Amino acid sequence: MEKIINEENQGQAVALDKITGNGRKLYIESYGCAMNFSDSEVVASILAKEGFNTTQILEEADLVLVNTCSIREKAELTVRKRLEKFNAVKKTRPHMKVGVLGCMAERLKSKFLEEEKIVDMVVGPDAYKDLPNLIKEIDEGRDAVNVILSKDETYGDISPVRLQTNGVSAFVSITRGCDNMCTFCVVPFTRGRERSREPQSILKEIQDLHDSNFKEVTLLGQNVDSYLWYGGGLKKEFEKATDMQKATAVNFSSLLDTVAKKFPKMRIRFSTSNPQDMTLDVIETVAKHKNICNHIHLPVQSGSNRILKEMNRLHTIEEYITLIDNIRRILPDCAISQDMISGFPTETEEDHQATIDVLKRVQYDFGYMYSYSERPGTMAARKLEDDVPEETKKRRLAEIIAVQRENGHIKTREHLGKTEEVLIEGSSKKSDQDWMGRNSQNAVVIFAKGNYKIGDLVHVKITDCTSATLLGEAIELVVN
Template structure:
């Protein structure tokens, strides 16, 4: 639940330029959060070196891979339905091999091979480098599985292939795994313990993106604020580090500062943050650099301290609200977004009202809101009865959504009459005469094309808005971001 899931790209199949001499075809599609889509780019890079080009034609594929999500039951059911479709194709093309990657593979392990007879290979998130060996096992007629979670693997040595890219925005993974053990979440079990990537490998990847013309990078992790590089190893083992390692360690605020300083004409975002790990130094670093976007995704899940404790969220309602107040004090123009769960076990009407009042206090611009669904293997599933009736969950969720729509409308309207800096990303979905991009606060902005192009930073005078989109006219280039 700690991850933003873009519903518009779910199940997207990936395509990249053909590599000369590669003779085999792979079809790869992804579900879930941006980490999964980023991981698919790593897999594509590994398999390109093994003679595979991508195809968007399922029927001609030698290898079909689906990168899966376990965050909600709906995501898993979607994958199972998709496997049924693969099975129909496999009857026509019996030599086609099917592999399941990612969090669902990690959660179900060998059970996947038993339950889904079509699946030849099951690969967890830390085992992608082993795919060439697993394919050899499959080609020899054996099922293959590697779901071993690593204490070291960060894929820092693999240059991801940028798939379905607009050439403007890119994601760069900086951490893997999560130590937080929220009672509703499967991520620590499917992606392992937290470990961070070496800073220089991150900066090198960003340099490569800059050289290729990219203008915005999102630093990505299950919990970016926990980033801590001290020479390798797990975050939890930092207490055992040497004095020299501790003195030269790099935390997230320092990494963010390094990125913004080294690439002053590139824009930076990050996702996802955890309230208990967000330090004032990160907020001060954001305020210091124009090219760090003024937007934080700050999941809270509930406005009730009692429910937060049951979720093992490691902060109270009051601590979260104090953090929000501090963020607004340091960066008044900031946008915040939330994750919220309606109907967690034992949630009362009073707890629900606490959630609504916290939302009013935080004044979120956006939100990702769900009714609680029990995830097998989590502490909540093992220890807590899912005792809030479905109709109550649905009603509370609808009230949360309605309030967020009201808040979002109010927050979007604050830009009316202002000039905002926009990075042009693509053509507007509704009009081929307009560009679409986002301002620093992550709000979509559309305006007439004129002579601008994707990748340009443009100042736009906002003249109108909908509940989620700003409408305006370009008044010129954003001079301090022009390279």
């Protein structure tokens, strides 16, 4: 379950440079995780070849698409409100078509198309190459749907346009789907089984970004540590591979090593990692390369072994702590972030306290914390009663957030007095006299603009901090 979610980007409409000769207008919004935003780039690339230019003005669109998320109930409610808005506009533009993409597609296709009749088209995450055919269907007045999940689609042959981009950093998807079957998660049902993308297509996409002067890439997947290329096919079928395929297989540490070597002047990040699959060779690869950032997102979800078992998380808290200790031993300056769920079914105060204890033990740099939201279709929804009262969930979540905030401030203060490399991403939101960038640990750093520009890698001395942001003084450009 990918949960690197930038709340500021949720629902932003995007606009690309217009292509001469394209006569139709596409309005596309994305919600949820980084994978959804990456998928929207694939969709925009496909539709640009079908005669569509993007627009940020809903009222002038010929085709409106919303890329959906089913991870949290809040995201689904937001999408439903947006669909109501789209249909209100549609009354004044009868020819306008509305489509739902992504993770809500499979689960709600009948409801959207037949019962509520609020969309013309429903397209699952593995069916974007079928969009030209589906659009022909809706142009001729018929509803269109394709939510078939694929065992091999990775979109490795499509060069994505960059939608939500600062021209500095970009996501590159390396896997699709997930095999882990955590009981709270819809991803295996909405995105299918896990398969990896061919390494050369990954390297080509990064080369294209490098040639376009991007400075940083994030290798992206539901579980990047599970990356395994042996000529194609599902990861779970690797045991059936030939001896030659097994001997020449590429795992995540090998891919990461290759990317870092081939692009030494680019920053490399990756997300999300899974405790059960992250191995020491991945950590050692990070330590070996200066251009791989010192930040690992390692979801724990709960500090209670009993709850972890109910979640079907295939690690114990003891194994998790051992992994944390190994990361800190091999990468002393590495930032570690977490995902945490409060109020999972049957969670007791003792279980909750175990989570608080883990937070205090690990002292994460930052985290993504939510109260449990039952998602239809998951094993937890089918087998477990959502029996923790809402007020208890909220109280426990508030306690988790309070500990994390305290830990975050402690970790932020550790940067004071240090000189760190910061990649400039854009202007500070609070002052157009300051730049905003991130250090290797993914912390936001603010400093005066001076003569620097977006995309510069700058040595910055950290002089002050807030609870979540570093403040500093630029010293000089980093010379690679």
